[in-house]
Amino acid sequence: xxxxAGTTLLLVLRRELLLGFRRPDQVVQPLVFFLIVTTLFxxxxxxxxxxxxxxxxxxxxxxxLLSSLLSLEGLFKSDAxxxxxxxxxxxxxxxxxxxVAKTLAHWLVSGAALLLVSPLVATAxxxxxxxxxxxxLSLGLGTLTLSWLGAIGAGLTVSLKRGNVLLSxxxxxxxxxxxxxxxxATDRAIAGTNALGALYLLGALCVLTCTLAPFAAAAALKVxxx
Amino acid sequence: xxxxxYRLSSPPYVYRTAAACMPxxxxxxxxxxxxxxxxxxxxxxxxxxxxxxxxIIYVHAPSAWLSLFAYMTMAVAGGIxxxxxxxxxxxxxxxxxxxxxxxxxxxxxxxxxWGRPMWGTYWxxxxxxxxxxxLLFLYVGVMALRSAFDDPNRGDRAAAxxxxxxxxxxxxxxxxxxxxxxxxxxxxxxKLGKPEMPGSMLWPLLAMLFGFMLFYxxxxxxxxxxxxxxxxxxxxxxxxxxxx
Numbered sequence: 282x283x284x285x286a287g288t289t290l291l292l293v294l295r296r297e298l299l300l301g302f303r304r305p306d307q308v309v310q311p312l313v314f315f316l317i318v319t320t321l322f323x324x325x326x327x328x329x330x331x332x333x334x335x336x337x338x339x340x341x342x343x344x345x346l347l348s349s350l351l352s353l354e355g356l357f358k359s360d361a362x363x364x365x366x367x368x369x370x371x372x373x374x375x376x377x378x379x380x381v382a383k384t385l386a387h388w389l390v391s392g393a394a395l396l397l398v399s400p401l402v403a404t405a406x407x408x409x410x411x412x413x414x415x416x417x418l419s420l421g422l423g424t425l426t427l428s429w430l431g432a433i434g435a436g437l438t439v440s441l442k443r444g445n446v447l448l449s450x451x452x453x454x455x456x457x458x459x460x461x462x463x464x465x466a467t468d469r470a471i472a473g474t475n476a477l478g479a480l481y482l483l484g485a486l487c488v489l490t491c492t493l494a495p496f497a498a499a500a501a502l503k504v505x506x507x
Numbered sequence: 508x509x510x511x512x513y514r515l516s517s518p519p520y521v522y523r524t525a526a527a528c529m530p531x532x533x534x535x536x537x538x539x540x541x542x543x544x545x546x547x548x549x550x551x552x553x554x555x556x557x558x559x560x561x562x563i564i565y566v567h568a569p570s571a572w573l574s575l576f577a578y579m580t581m582a583v584a585g586g587i588x589x590x591x592x593x594x595x596x597x598x599x600x601x602x603x604x605x606x607x608x609x610x611x612x613x614x615x616x617x618x619x620x621w622g623r624p625m626w627g628t629y630w631x632x633x634x635x636x637x638x639x640x641x642l643l644f645l646y647v648g649v650m651a652l653r654s655a656f657d658d659p660n661r662g663d664r665a666a667a668x669x670x671x672x673x674x675x676x677x678x679x680x681x682x683x684x685x686x687x688x689x690x691x692x693x694x695x696x697x698k699l700g701k702p703e704m705p706g707s708m709l710w711p712l713l714a715m716l717f718g719f720m721l722f723y724x725x726x727x728x729x730x731x732x733x734x735x736x737x738x739x740x741x742x743x744x745x746x747x748x749x750x751x
Contacts, residue, residue, distance in 0.1 A: 433672055437665045441655050450651055451669060454644040455676050458683035465687065486679070497672055504664040 289374045290382045297386030307355065308390045312398050315348035319402045330407045337406035338467035341416070342423070342460050344402070345395055349424055350449050352391045353431040356383060357439040357502065366439075370506060376499035384432045384495070392424030408471055415470035415480065422483040423463040429487075429494035430455050436501030458486060516593040519744045522735045525728040532725035539718030547711030554708075563621045565712060569719035570614035571635075574642060575677075577607025577723060581649070582674040585667025597663035598738060600670065601653060602730035606723060608646040614639055634684040641680050645673045659738070 284292070301308055322340045323333060360366040369379050399420055400413065408416065434452040438444030466479035514520045547565040554561035581603040588596025618636055619629045630636070649666050656662030739745045 433669075437652060437669060438655075440661070444655075447648075447651055447655055450644070451648045454641050454648060454680075455673070457641055458676075458679050461683045461687045482683075493675070497668065501665065501668055504668060505661060507661070 283373055286375065286378045289372075289378050293369070293379055293382035294386050297383055298389065301386065301390040307352070308394060311348040311351045311391055312394055314351055315344050315395060315398060316402065318344040318347060319406065323406070334407045334409075334471060337403070337408050338416075338464040338471065340406060341399070341402060341408075341420075341467065342464040345399075345420060345424060346427060346453070346456055346460060348395065349391050349427050350431065350452060352387065353428075353435050353452070354438075354445050354448055356387050356432060356435040358435070358444075361439045361506070366502070367506065370502070376502060377495040380432055380436070380495045380498045380502070384428050384498070387432075388425050388428040392421070392428055395424060396420055408467070411473070412467060412470035415476045416467050418480060419463045419466040419476075419483055422480070422487045423459045426459055426483070426487045426490045427452075427456055429490035429498075432498040433494055433501055436498040437505060439502065440505040459483070462486070516591075516595050518595065518598075518735050518739045518742075519748070521595050521598070522732055522748065525731045525735075529725055529728040529732075532721045532728060536718045536721035536725055539714050539721060543711045543715035543718055547708075547715065551708045551711055552705075557625060560621065560624045563617055565715045567614060567617040567621055568712060569716045570610045570617060571639060572716060573719050573723055574607055574611040574614050574639065576720070577603050577610055578642065578646070578670070578677065579674065580727075581607060582667075582670040585663075585670045589664055589667045589671070594663075594738065595735075597667060598731060598734040599727070600667055601663065602727055602734045604646060604650050604653070604666075606726050606730065608643060608650065610719075610723070611639060611643045611646060615643065634681075634687060637687075638677075638681045638684045641684070642677065645677070649673065 319340055322336070326332070326336070357366055360369070370376060372379075396417060399416065403413065403416060431448075431452050434448045434455075437451065438448045441447065462479045462482045466476040466483065469476040469479065543565060548562055551562070553559050581600045584596045584599035584603065586596075587593055588600060615636070618639070622631055622633075622636075623629050626633075649670050652669055653662045653666035656665060736745055736749070
């Protein structure tokens with residue numbers, strides 16, 4: 282008997298997380314990249330705390346987008362290379378269930394891990410404590426949305442040899458609203474004004490991509506795997 | 508009605524129809540653009556605030572409109588190709604992408620030339636300019652994805668999927684950028700009710716818009732014929748058609 286969709290989801294999720302923990306360097310490297318990029322900005326611009334605070338949301342968000350992109354290529358690639366993905370496609374389960382599981386796992390080892398490091402970066406960029414809750418929430422919603430968008434891009438580029446640059450080229454324009462609302466929310470929180478509007482919009486984007494992106498990514502995989 | 512739809516999926520039919528339509532479209536475009544240019548540049552009254560500099564609108568606004576229209580054509584044609592597996596849909600999408608990207612570039616360049624006397628700068632991070640720039644990136648992404656595949660079938664379908672995803676995203680990008688920062692003047696023509704422009708200025712603009720649409724159609728026909736020939740180069744009718 283075939284397992285149901287829920288069981289499949291949990292099984293694939295568990296496998297992905299296990300693989301992530303068995304190869305910790307692949308989880309840690311994007312985080313280190315995130316730290317290094319955010320260090321570059323004060324070095325290149327200025328160390329004045331007031332100026333840092335002003336540009337902190339932008340720096341934080343651009344670095345978060347870039348470091349999430351780094352790990353996106355591996356979302357389907359290694360499984361496609363060793364044939365696991367084909368087996369998953371042939372397993373008879375809806376492909377979108379597998380996409381949902383893999384994307385959630387990707388978010389847990391990249392986006393959620395980024396959340397854990399973000400206080401460090403935020404302190405270094407002189408973001409006040411009071412802005413931390415909004416920053417966490419916006420980064421959480423934003424990186425999850427980015428993972429969904431990235432799943433589409435990764436699905437489209439999975440069979441290409443040098444898909445990494447193309448992946449960024451495809452995903453970054455789609456992710457620009459995230460940057461606008463995410464950095465906007467953090468900016469407002471730093472200024473001490475109400476950031477709820479931007480957070481609601483981020484939430485709406487997250488819900489939209491959660492519902493539609495798995496189907497688009499599954500279709501993308503079907504196109505490129507055939 | 509369906510026979511008409513089926514015929515559209517036949518490459519020789521598309522090839523001949525495009526050839527037959529092209530001169531009419533091109534002629535119409537020449538007439539409309541000639542009227543629009545003469546009336547718009549010579550006879551329309553100067554703007555009370557912007558003087559004669561506003562006349563660049565007669566190139567800028569149609570380009571910007573066509574950049575979106577060509578994207579929509581590309582996404583819809585690609586979607587048709589993806590859903591019903593009609594190869595000609597992909598041919599139309601592939602033919603439309605570079606034209607749309609050129610219109611986007613034209614809108615950006617004329618917009619920045621217009622911005623120089625009006626805003627005092629070539630580039631401002633204004634929402635419409637920015638979303639037009641992002642549209643250009645989307646076009647580049649679609650074209651790059653299509654050419655990245657060795658197998659043209661896969662490239663077509665991947666690019667079509669990306670175009671459809673982009674079409675869902677274009678309004679989101681547009682509104683996100685509008686709420687982010689605004690300097691551009693509001694919409695002039697597309698308002699419900701009375702347009703904010705007097706007829707003497709509006710008619711040449713509408714003529715230019717119409718002319719640009721026809722021009723787009725004509726170029727699309729030319730490019731589509733090239734696409735069809737290239738895609739069907741192994742088939743017998745192509746050898747007959749080009750007589751070799």
